[in-house]
Amino acid sequence: MDSSEFFGFLSERSSVRSYTDTPLTDEETNYILHCAGTAPSAGNLEAWDVVVVTAEDAKGALAEAAYDQEHIAQAPAVFVVCANYVRSMSRYGERGILYAVQDATIAGTYMMLAAHARKLHCCWTGAFDEDAAREILNLPQHVRPVVFLAVGRGHPPTSLTERMEPGEHVHYDIW
Numbered sequence: 001m002d003s004s005e006f007f008g009f010l011s012e013r014s015s016v017r018s019y020t021d022t023p024l025t026d027e028e029t030n031y032i033l034h035c036a037g038t039a040p041s042a043g044n045l046e047a048w049d050v051v052v053v054t055a056e057d058a059k060g061a062l063a064e065a066a067y068d069q070e071h072i073a074q075a076p077a078v079f080v081v082c083a084n085y086v087r088s089m090s091r092y093g094e095r096g097i098l099y100a101v102q103d104a105t106i107a108g109t110y111m112m113l114a115a116h117a118r119k120l121h122c123c124w125t126g127a128f129d130e131d132a133a134r135e136i137l138n139l140p141q142h143v144r145p146v147v148f149l150a151v152g153r154g155h156p157p158t159s160l161t162e163r164m165e166p167g168e169h170v171h172y173d174i175w
């Protein structure tokens, strides 16, 4: 892929919040997970874990935990990507908290782009009640859920989402 194809690949992705009920194949799920495994991480500690949720009752409970966001229940799979504090803090102490969140965010981003590469659709979902997610998924205390990544087959919007101009984000040499 050359650089303009890469830009096209990125800019053609958009959040999709409605899906058919066709499940992901094992091969698709494994592809997404393998891609996430190539993500960089602080000290190469890979301080992230993921719970792949396909059970209808658990997805329904997660949708409720996400303040009734229906696409979480409707998606055939929800990848709940978690920061694993212990894995990173064992080397980096307090700083490891931030590193684990970064590791999980990058791994989740790779999953999102891997899904896009497979022509699947997804929605990064960050609004949810963490305690409810912990209880539903039996997450241990040293793990923090960072994102519910809903993945399935849907219909992307016909127009691209508007963005700020890159220059509006950028400061050169000093703020």
Ligand SMILES: Cc1cc2nc3c(=O)[nH]c(=O)nc-3n(C[C@H](O)[C@H](O)[C@H](O)COP(=O)(O)O)c2cc1C
Pocket (backbone or CB within 6 Å): 013, 014, 015, 016, 017, 069, 123, 124, 125, 126, 127, 128, 161
């Ligand atoms: C940190 C974060 C949290 C988000 N949380 C939600 C969410 O709870 N529900 C939702 O429908 N979309 C959520 N989104 C998706 C954004 O709304 C979406 O990425 C943004 O509007 C840009 O649109 P695009 O993804 O189609 O380019 C979230 C995205 C990010 C990065």
